[in-house]
Amino acid sequence: MTEADGGATPAEGGSDAPARLSGSGLRLAYDDRLVVDGLDVAIPDGSFTVVVGPNACGKSTLLRALSRMLKPRGGSVLLDGADIRSQPAKAVARRLGLLPQSPTAPDAITVADLVGRGRYPHQKLLRQWSPDDERAVSEALAATATTDLAERAVDELSGGQRQRVWLAMVLAQETPLLLLDEPTTFLDVAHQIEVLDLCADLRERHGRTLVAVLHDLNHACRYATHLIAMRDGRIVAEGDPSEIVDAALVERVFGLACRVVPDPETGTPLVVPAARRSRVG
Amino acid sequence: MSVEAPRILPGRVVRSPRGRVALRVERRPFVVGCLLVVLVVLLAIVGIATGDYPLSPREVVETLLGGGDPSSAFIVETLRLPRVVCALLVGGALGLAGAIFQSITRNPLGSPEIVGFTWGSAAGAVLVITVIGSSTGAAVSGGAVLGGVLSAVLVVGLAWRHGIQGYRLVLVGIGIGLVTRAFTEYLLTRARVEDAAQAAVWIAGSLNGRGWEQVRPLALALVVLVPLALTLGRTLRALELGDDAARALGARVDSGRLALIGVAVALTAVATAAAGPIAFVALAAPQVARRITRGSGPGLLPSLLMGALLLEASDCAAQRVWPAQQLPVGIVTGAIGGIYLAWLLASEWRGRRSG
Numbered sequence A: 001m002t003e004a005d006g007g008a009t010p011a012e013g014g015s016d017a018p019a020r021l022s023g024s025g026l027r028l029a030y031d032d033r034l035v036v037d038g039l040d041v042a043i044p045d046g047s048f049t050v051v052v053g054p055n056a057c058g059k060s061t062l063l064r065a066l067s068r069m070l071k072p073r074g075g076s077v078l079l080d081g082a083d084i085r086s087q088p089a090k091a092v093a094r095r096l097g098l099l100p101q102s103p104t105a106p107d108a109i110t111v112a113d114l115v116g117r118g119r120y121p122h123q124k125l126l127r128q129w130s131p132d133d134e135r136a137v138s139e140a141l142a143a144t145a146t147t148d149l150a151e152r153a154v155d156e157l158s159g160g161q162r163q164r165v166w167l168a169m170v171l172a173q174e175t176p177l178l179l180l181d182e183p184t185t186f187l188d189v190a191h192q193i194e195v196l197d198l199c200a201d202l203r204e205r206h207g208r209t210l211v212a213v214l215h216d217l218n219h220a221c222r223y224a225t226h227l228i229a230m231r232d233g234r235i236v237a238e239g240d241p242s243e244i245v246d247a248a249l250v251e252r253v254f255g256l257a258c259r260v261v262p263d264p265e266t267g268t269p270l271v272v273p274a275a276r277r278s279r280v281g
Numbered sequence B: 001m002s003v004e005a006p007r008i009l010p011g012r013v014v015r016s017p018r019g020r021v022a023l024r025v026e027r028r029p030f031v032v033g034c035l036l037v038v039l040v041v042l043l044a045i046v047g048i049a050t051g052d053y054p055l056s057p058r059e060v061v062e063t064l065l066g067g068g069d070p071s072s073a074f075i076v077e078t079l080r081l082p083r084v085v086c087a088l089l090v091g092g093a094l095g096l097a098g099a100i101f102q103s104i105t106r107n108p109l110g111s112p113e114i115v116g117f118t119w120g121s122a123a124g125a126v127l128v129i130t131v132i133g134s135s136t137g138a139a140v141s142g143g144a145v146l147g148g149v150l151s152a153v154l155v156v157g158l159a160w161r162h163g164i165q166g167y168r169l170v171l172v173g174i175g176i177g178l179v180t181r182a183f184t185e186y187l188l189t190r191a192r193v194e195d196a197a198q199a200a201v202w203i204a205g206s207l208n209g210r211g212w213e214q215v216r217p218l219a220l221a222l223v224v225l226v227p228l229a230l231t232l233g234r235t236l237r238a239l240e241l242g243d244d245a246a247r248a249l250g251a252r253v254d255s256g257r258l259a260l261i262g263v264a265v266a267l268t269a270v271a272t273a274a275a276g277p278i279a280f281v282a283l284a285a286p287q288v289a290r291r292i293t294r295g296s297g298p299g300l301l302p303s304l305l306m307g308a309l310l311l312e313a314s315d316c317a318a319q320r321v322w323p324a325q326q327l328p329v330g331i332v333t334g335a336i337g338g339i340y341l342a343w344l345l346a347s348e349w350r351g352r353r354s355g
């Protein structure tokens, strides 16, 4: 949490400076299955951007392209003004971190060791540990409430604990840009809120830019400063959730009849699915 | 130089004054590694001391340090030392190669003899012995290296699909291994009896009569390959987290994995060229090392040491248990390996079911 500090005021979209991370004319495919065709996206700097959409609509695919995992068939992803694929992998990894949707931990690895591996892009062959590494790892453990698990083996943890440990590994990478694919899946409701609070905190206090895929629309509306709603590999709507989320949008994106009312806590949109009776009847 | 203890990460950090060099060493793997070195040295001395003309350990050490009388110098330096050094180098190379393959394939069975590279080497060597009719050490070794590398290129080429996936590598490797094995056996049935007998000894994997002419090229190759493998160990640690996470950390996934496979294939090929296809060491050494060090990560150095120890121990056993028979060491390792493999499969299976 060093270089990202400096009290950058979060720009809520609309600013004229080009975003640090953007994609244009993206064409993304696996073998011969075209998932995304001609998509333009810009992640507003200092935003907490949330991507929502039905299963298999291409959210993970988009995140993988934005983080250099997947080579676009067409178009390009720009990071800090240069094509992300033309930049050295390690230089990218010092600025942009990704939490994959279903990462795999090696057998018998401990939590501290796994989180420590997040420091890879900051280390060299002969410099495998530095006081910065130590600080980053302990801060990441503290932020995800996993300090007490440090000595435990990752494969003996519950699904939710494991998820937080992986999040800690990505945080230890200390990148100003963070892409999180479903960081709250597997978590109980209290830990979901904890992770989302942590994300909001990282943005507000440390000026980081976050992109997360979430399935809970109400969480998305509450926490996102910028919402991207996808369907079938296209962006259906994007912007401030309070301005774009209504019953028509939910119907269009998810094909679900619902009412949208103000969240009694925050006033953000709250999506209430229509009762079964009124849907079938 | 200073040594300090990180508060969160396990182990000790050895640091140069300016912090340019800072290596983290975990305690248990470090202690185990030191113990293995001691055991390897002791066993080597035993290996040199025993035989038809026994020497005392003291005589062995004296001779190695340049003293001793001429007859024991001849026995040590010409007869026994090259064989022991050969066992240590071959075992170390196989242990290291096994650790790399098992980590890449994420599979305890993903070792070079299962993935078929060893049989590629065997086919190459048998081809040289039976068809070309050459039995000079250099030609046979060359055939083994070439066969191993060719079969590896074939396996990696067939398994390649947007990069290499561990399980594809294992499955394709098993297939290619069966084909090269059948080919080798076909060659044996067509060969002259004397050639076939010679080839059969070679296939069993033996250290009998190994001299400096086998040790020298092997040692030269290892001087290059071992540091290369240890350097790539960092990439291997990142790869363990899965392709996406490794890429996200900035590791070179495809080229790194290819380089690792290249190094491991080369290690296997030069080891096989020197001693024939020795079973079980590449398979077992990393597994035993991992269980003893309780380390996470690929554990390259402990696997190397464990490989050296296992092969030297097997060779001692092969020579001493039936001294008259000149038992090839590959038969001993193969027998132990079969038992070990059955145990490994049974315990994994039980672990799966109860866990």
Ligand SMILES: Nc1ncnc2c1ncn2[C@@H]1O[C@H](COP(=O)(O)OP(=O)(O)OP(=O)(O)O)[C@@H](O)[C@H]1O
Pocket: A030, A031, A033, A035, A053, A054, A055, A056, A057, A058, A059, A060, A061, A062, A101
């Ligand atoms: N590795 C792959 N190989 C082939 N096809 C894939 C691969 N990964 C995803 N797909 C396909 O791409 C499409 C989009 O997948 P993606 O993972 O981006 O969906 P998603 O929006 O993240 O869904 P979810 O909410 O279920 O995670 C799907 O049709 C999927 O089957």
Ligand SMILES: [Mg+2]
Pocket: A059, A060, A061, A101, A181
């Ligand atoms: Mg997904």
